[in-house]
Amino acid sequence: PKAVKVILQNAQQLGVQAQIQILQKKVESLLSWLGNEPPFDLVLMDPPYHKGYEELLLNQWPWEKILAEDGKLCIESAFRKEGGYSAPNILQVSREERYGDSLLTFYRREL
Numbered sequence: 001p002k003a004v005k006v007i008l009q010n011a012q013q014l015g016v017q018a019q020i021q022i023l024q025k026k027v028e029s030l031l032s033w034l035g036n037e038p039p040f041d042l043v044l045m046d047p048p049y050h051k052g053y054e055e056l057l058l059n060q061w062p063w064e065k066i067l068a069e070d071g072k073l074c075i076e077s078a079f080r081k082e083g084g085y086s087a088p089n090i091l092q093v094s095r096e097e098r099y100g101d102s103l104l105t106f107y108r109r110e111l
Contacts, residue, residue, distance in 0.1 A: 003046075027053050031061060039068035046076040058087040063109060073107040 004024055011017040021037075023030060027047050043066065047053035054077045067073060073091065079101050087093070091107040098104075 027057065034066050035062070039071060040066060041068050041071050043067065043071070043073045045074065049078045055086065058091065058107075063088065063090050067109040069109065069111055071109045073109070075105050075107075077103050077105065079103045 001024070004022055007020075007022055008017070011020050023033070025033070027045075045057060047057060054075050057075065063073070072094070079098055087107060090110055092110050093105060094108045095106040096103060097106075
């Protein structure tokens, strides 16, 4: 809830609140919702650590429908999984950043 509040405040200050959607839902319920939306340019995900969601999200979700052409995805995970997770060919790792015990892995959709 605190992160959502900060994101909304930042979006308002930048004047882009009409261009973003924040989904504060359980990961299990998102896929059916995302399938009915237009492709996204950027998806930021912070699934629960240590439950295996990261690899499941990368390899079982239809990223060719969820991400726009050249869309980007960032998944936060526990740092000990250095190197990110294996991803389908449509997603290529573009960057990784460590913040304490967290690892942000940035993927770019390949055409």
